[in-house]
Amino acid sequence: MEFEDLQAIWDTQNDRPVFSINDSRLAVGLNQQREHSRRRLFRLLFAPAYVVALFITVALGFTFLAFFVKTVTKMRLTDPQMSIWDGAALMAGVGAALAVVASMYRERRKHESAQNVFAPSLREELERGISQLDFELSYSSKSRVWNVPALVSFGTGVLLVEVGRLNGESTPWMMLAVAVGGVLSSVWVGFAAKKKAVEQIEQRKHALVSMRAALDENAL
Amino acid sequence: MQEDDQQRLFDGWLQSHQGLFFKVVRAYAFTPEDQEDLFQEIATQVWRSAAHFRGEASATTWIYRVALNTAIAWTRKESKHRHGKQPVEGVDVAILQASPVADPRIEWLYGQIRQLNEIDRSLTLLLLDGYTYQEMAAMLGITENYVGVKINRIKTHLTSKAKEEVRDGV
Numbered sequence: 001m002e003f004e005d006l007q008a009i010w011d012t013q014n015d016r017p018v019f020s021i022n023d024s025r026l027a028v029g030l031n032q033q034r035e036h037s038r039r040r041l042f043r044l045l046f047a048p049a050y051v052v053a054l055f056i057t058v059a060l061g062f063t064f065l066a067f068f069v070k071t072v073t074k075m076r077l078t079d080p081q082m083s084i085w086d087g088a089a090l091m092a093g094v095g096a097a098l099a100v101v102a103s104m105y106r107e108r109r110k111h112e113s114a115q116n117v118f119a120p121s122l123r124e125e126l127e128r129g130i131s132q133l134d135f136e137l138s139y140s141s142k143s144r145v146w147n148v149p150a151l152v153s154f155g156t157g158v159l160l161v162e163v164g165r166l167n168g169e170s171t172p173w174m175m176l177a178v179a180v181g182g183v184l185s186s187v188w189v190g191f192a193a194k195k196k197a198v199e200q201i202e203q204r205k206h207a208l209v210s211m212r213a214a215l216d217e218n219a220l
Numbered sequence: 221m222q223e224d225d226q227q228r229l230f231d232g233w234l235q236s237h238q239g240l241f242f243k244v245v246r247a248y249a250f251t252p253e254d255q256e257d258l259f260q261e262i263a264t265q266v267w268r269s270a271a272h273f274r275g276e277a278s279a280t281t282w283i284y285r286v287a288l289n290t291a292i293a294w295t296r297k298e299s300k301h302r303h304g305k306q307p308v309e310g311v312d313v314a315i316l317q318a319s320p321v322a323d324p325r326i327e328w329l330y331g332q333i334r335q336l337n338e339i340d341r342s343l344t345l346l347l348l349d350g351y352t353y354q355e356m357a358a359m360l361g362i363t364e365n366y367v368g369v370k371i372n373r374i375k376t377h378l379t380s381k382a383k384e385e386v387r388d389g390v
Contacts, residue, residue, distance in 0.1 A: 001382040003375045009325045010348040013239060203264060210263070213231045 027122045030208075034129050038115060041136060046108055049148070053101040056155040057094050063162050064090045070166065079168040086162060093158030096151040111135045126212045133205040140194045140201070149186035156182060230267045237283050241266075243349075244284075247333045247341050248291040258294050265290040284349075285359040288342040295338045332381055336374070343370050344378070 064087070069075075071082040115128060138144065157179025164172025234241070241262060249258040269286045273279070333344050339360065346356045353371065357364045 001379065001386055003379050006329060006378055006382060007348055007350075009323070009329060012323060013243070013326060206267065207260060207263070209227070210231060210234060210267075213227075214234060 026211075027125045030122075030125045030129050034115070034125070034132050037132050037136065038112075041139075042108075045139060046104060049104055049152075050101055052152060053097040053155075056097040056152070056159060059159050060090050060093045060097075060155070060162075063159060063166060067162065067166050076168065080165045080170045086165065089158050090162055093155040093162075096158075097155035100148055100151045107135075107138075123212070123215055126208050126215070129208045130205060130212070133201050133208070136201050137198065137205075140198045145190040145194050146187060149190050150183055153179060153183035153186055226267070226270045229270045229273065233266060233270070233279060233283055234263065237280060240280065240283055241287060243345060244287040244291050246330050247345055248295055248338070250334060254298070258291060261294050262287045262290045281351075281355065281359065284346065284351075288345070288359065292338045292342065328385065329378075332378055336377075340370060340374055343367065344374050347371055347374065 067082040067086060067090075070079070111131075115132060157176065160175040160179050161172050164175040169175075241259060244262060245255050245259045249255040266283055266286050269282070273282055277285075333341050336344060339362070342360055343356060346359065351359075353364045353367045356362075356371075357367045360367075
């Protein structure tokens with residue numbers, strides 16, 4: 001046998017594709033990947049946000065109640081008394097925490113209602129996969145990276161300041177500094193994590209978009 | 221180049237040069253998971269490179285160059301991280317499913333190619349696909365003389381292995 005014979009064998013690949021796409025297996029694989037993405041997003045983003053918002057709301061509620069009772073019963077008159085501004089700040093803190101989770105809850109519910117519909121074909125599975133990645137990308141947008149930590153930190157900041165006032169400190173600067181530091185550091189962490197996350201999601205989306213284009217061309 | 225043009229160019233390449241992608245993947249990665257991993261890596265690099273394609277070389281040569289260099293880099297990286305590697309997700313295996321009617325002679329040929337080192341594998345693929353020494357040297361960044369020496373050894377090695385197979389009646 002000569003090298004030319006090996007070359008002739010090699011060239012037979014060009015007559016018949018050595019690989020092919022198994023559509024149904026690919027659809028199942030994509031479906032598993034999408035399910036995994038949905039679960040991961042809930043576990044890493046939504047569940048912690050719900051828990052934090054609940055914690056802030058309950059803590060602010062207790063603070064409000066305690067401060068109110070302390071003021072009404074005129075307990076420790078030398079301590080700062082609850083003013084209308086304290087009440088407004090506590091309400092605003094609750095509002096900020098709830099605003100974050102309410103919009104997240106609404107958007108996720110809308111998204112999940114589309115994602116939960118059975119995708120009977122590879123094309124539809126690809127569309128669902130792309131939509132899932134778009135949803136994930138929306139949580140890495142600049143406004144989200146600012147808004148979510150800023151609102152949560154605002155709620156936490158109000159809590160810290162009001163707890164300080166409840167404990168007898170009229171202007172708890174230290175608490176305020178901690179709150180501002182919290183906002184800045186959480187936004188910084190958000191931006192640092194965003195870049196890598198976006199790159200990974202874009203790559204996955206690119207792969208799905210290419211598959212869809214190939215499907216359109218009936219190439220794969 | 222606009223991203224839309226880049227995407228269109230890449231889609232066209234993926235469609236018309238599928239065979240090339242698969243040849244490189246099969247020569248460098250052995251398990252279905254690794255093959256898919258490498259396929260995605262090559263596809264990503266080719267997509268990135270599409271923005272810089274000016275048409276000075278043919279598309280095939282361009283893609284081959286990117287694919288082979290990606291595969292060589294991937295092999296080096298993989299051999300370092302082989303022990304900690306996790307299998308990729310289920311979707312991956314479906315893309316590169318070997319045809320059930322694969323030619324055993326082709327399988328044998330790929331088996332021989334896989335036993336070579338990463339540069340020799342590239343040279344063998346290019347040789348079998350009919351590239352000249354000059355083109356191979358330009359693609360892999362080595363001298364033509366070196367290519368000549370390597371190719372002679374590869375030809376001798378593959379031919380002797382093939383003769384052994386024929387003699388043993390396989």
